[in-house]
Amino acid sequence: MGWGVGVPGLQPIEDQELSGGLIKLAISGIFSLSLLIMQQNRTEAVAGAFSRCWGFCGMRLGFLLLTRPWCIAGVFQQKFDGESAYVGMSDGNPELLATSQTYNSQNESNEDYEIPPITPPNLPEPSLLHLGDHEAGYHSLCHGLTPNGLLPAYSYQAMDLPAIMVSNMLAQDSHLLSGQLPTIQEMVHSEVAAYDSGRPGPLLGRPAMLASHMSALSQSQLISQMGVRSGIAHSSPSPPGSKSATPSPSSSTQEEESESHFKMSGEKRPSADPGRKAKNPKKKKKKDPNEPQKPVSAYALFFRDTQAAIKGQNPSATFGDVSKIVASMWDSLGEEQKQSSPDQGETKNPQANPPAKMLPPKQPMYAMPGLASFLTPSDLQAFRSGASPASLARTLGSKSLLPGLNASPPPPPSFPLSTPLHQQLPLPPHTQGTLLSPPVSMSPAPQPPILPTPMALQVQLAVSPSPPGPQDFPHVSEFPSGSGSRSPGPSNPTSSGDWDSSYPSGECGISTCSLLPRDKSLYLT
DNA sequence: CACGTGATTGTTGGG
DNA sequence: CCCAACAATCACGTG
Numbered sequence: 001m002g003w004g005v006g007v008p009g010l011q012p013i014e015d016q017e018l019s020g021g022l023i024k025l026a027i028s029g030i031f032s033l034s035l036l037i038m039q040q041n042r043t044e045a046v047a048g049a050f051s052r053c054w055g056f057c058g059m060r061l062g063f064l065l066l067t068r069p070w071c072i073a074g075v076f077q078q079k080f081d082g083e084s085a086y087v088g089m090s091d092g093n094p095e096l097l098a099t100s101q102t103y104n105s106q107n108e109s110n111e112d113y114e115i116p117p118i119t120p121p122n123l124p125e126p127s128l129l130h131l132g133d134h135e136a137g138y139h140s141l142c143h144g145l146t147p148n149g150l151l152p153a154y155s156y157q158a159m160d161l162p163a164i165m166v167s168n169m170l171a172q173d174s175h176l177l178s179g180q181l182p183t184i185q186e187m188v189h190s191e192v193a194a195y196d197s198g199r200p201g202p203l204l205g206r207p208a209m210l211a212s213h214m215s216a217l218s219q220s221q222l223i224s225q226m227g228v229r230s231g232i233a234h235s236s237p238s239p240p241g242s243k244s245a246t247p248s249p250s251s252s253t254q255e256e257e258s259e260s261h262f263k264m265s266g267e268k269r270p271s272a273d274p275g276r277k278a279k280n281p282k283k284k285k286k287k288d289p290n291e292p293q294k295p296v297s298a299y300a301l302f303f304r305d306t307q308a309a310i311k312g313q314n315p316s317a318t319f320g321d322v323s324k325i326v327a328s329m330w331d332s333l334g335e336e337q338k339q340s341s342p343d344q345g346e347t348k349n350p351q352a353n354p355p356a357k358m359l360p361p362k363q364p365m366y367a368m369p370g371l372a373s374f375l376t377p378s379d380l381q382a383f384r385s386g387a388s389p390a391s392l393a394r395t396l397g398s399k400s401l402l403p404g405l406n407a408s409p410p411p412p413p414s415f416p417l418s419t420p421l422h423q424q425l426p427l428p429p430h431t432q433g434t435l436l437s438p439p440v441s442m443s444p445a446p447q448p449p450i451l452p453t454p455m456a457l458q459v460q461l462a463v464s465p466s467p468p469g470p471q472d473f474p475h476v477s478e479f480p481s482g483s484g485s486r487s488p489g490p491s492n493p494t495s496s497g498d499w500d501s502s503y504p505s506g507e508c509g510i511s512t513c514s515l516l517p518r519d520k521s522l523y524l525t
Numbered sequence: 526c527a528c529g530t531g532a533t534t535g536t537t538g539g540g
Numbered sequence: 541c542c543c544a545a546c547a548a549t550c551a552c553g554t555g
Contacts, residue, residue, distance in 0.1 A: 296534095296535060296536080297534080297535060297536085297547070297548050297549075298547090298548080299535080299536080299546075299547045299548060300534085300535040300536045300547085300548085301535090301536080302536085302547095303535080303536040303537080303546080303547085304535090304536050304537075305536095306536095307536070307537060307538095308537090311537085311538090318538095318539095318544070318545095319536095319537065319538065319539085319543085319544045319545070320544050320545050320546090321545085322536095322537080322538095322545085323536085323537090323544075323545035323546050323547095324545065324546075326536085326545090326546075326547095327545070327546045327547070330546080330547070331547095
């Protein structure tokens with residue numbers, strides 16, 4: 001797979017409320033995102049990937065939650081149009097990166113597993129952009145992109161950084177990405193952990209925390225690796241991914257891990273109960289009327305809030321599709337978030353649907369009340385504290401949600417990737433929290449992110465290949481078409497802005513990518 | 526008692 | 541009222 005080179009042009013947005021920052025990424029196509037953050041001399045963290053992300057409109061929004069202000073150098077995105085891979089640049093000029101064949105070359109068997117093999121078996125060396133040296137990178141990032149906007153490529157190997165392959169969740173579906181999964185290589189500096197360790201407080205970013213919470217393999221792995229590498233895993237006793245001290249090429253290992261993880265954590269295992277269908281023909285016991293009603297589950301509330309947005313985005317989406325999406329989103333939510341999510345209060349509160357009430361009228365398109373609610377400071381806090389991005393584990397249903405994304409050549413990557421981000425910056429969390437704010441249009445010229453801190457962040461975005469073909473991504477193809485019409489391009493009207501901020505998972509705003517199956521948000525410590 | 530499995534409930538919307 | 545997919549929870553059975 002040709003891993004793209006990082007292309008600057010991404011605008012990070014910092015959420016003022018956050019100690020760190022919340023960055024939004026707009027990406028088109030299916031991609032995996034990896035971030036390389038460099039702080040001072042060391043790489044601070046590597047971000048996870050957006051798994052299974054494909055934009056409904058061809059555009060996706062990702063979120064990066066940073067514990068502290070960062071400077072993002074840039075993001076690059078690749079799109080695969082079946083035949084070719086494109087790198088989307090902020091400038092809007094697509095660059096042919098590689099042919100699809102490259103991708104195809106790697107067929108993995110990670111079918112059900114979302115966990116990507118640590119090392120890409122077949123992957124040719126990913127071409128990652130990175131700074132030649134940290135400093136350079138730092139400066140370049142902070143101050144600006146290189147003239148051409150490209151960062152010098154380096155070989156991660158040289159850096160002695162462990163490379164983590166993050167599979168995109170897309171892979172979950174066996175067919176989906178099986179062969180083409182975009183993999184993300186994340187570079188983590190060995191010292192990464194150290195940084196966190198210094199940080200007191202429940203920062204989300206703490207590796208340990210993350211590790212514990214992260215169900216997502218990519219993240220977990222990343223973290224684990226970080227911890228291992230650094231040898232500073234102090235905070236958390238056992239990172240889930242601890243086993244993967246060394247990235248092993250074997251995907252199986254990871255898979256196992258993932259599975260075990262599920263079992264251990266009790267997280268939804270791939271529900272194997274198809275049998276459930278056999279469900280008793282008769283629902284017995286209807287429950288007596290007298291029985292006090294149980295509070296609505298958080299998931300139910302979440303579903304209720306989210307489905308509207310999804311539906312709005314994709315009217316044609318069936319219940320099943322919506323359900324899958326919501327599930328993936330739910331998955332991506334951290335435990336805390338789930339609990340703290342609107343539902344929580346609601347559940348406790350007799351009044352259901354607080355979110356909706358709290359928020360201005362739901363906005364069908366983008367508004368994700370539930371999500372929005374997540375963004376509350378407390379939520380953010382929670383999020384930081386460990387909310388994990390979701391578990392990669394689940395595989396989406398075979399059906400694809402997204403219609404035409406893949407099918408048609410990716411909209412010109414040209415649309416600004418980061419566009420949506422800028423809007424949020426200044427807004428207070430609350431404001432942002434409400435998804436209500438008008439959808440951000442993806443404008444080519446995003447505002448420069450506010451980067452309070454000098455830290456440079458190098459972001460590499462590995463784009464997973466967009467579904468080459470319908471066959472490859474059944475769900476996508478299946479998706480009701482029309483999405484394409486919605487917002488083919490960058491122009492996606494979606495209100496990504498607010499949305500994202502609130503939605504941790506990195507799902508694209510519903511508006512933009514509503515249908516994306518789970519993608520992950522990136523968490524930077 | 527711990528664990529696993531199945532059933533139930535909840536979400537929305539259409540038939 | 542049932543069904544769709546999914547998650548969460550509870551009940552029950554088994555070791």
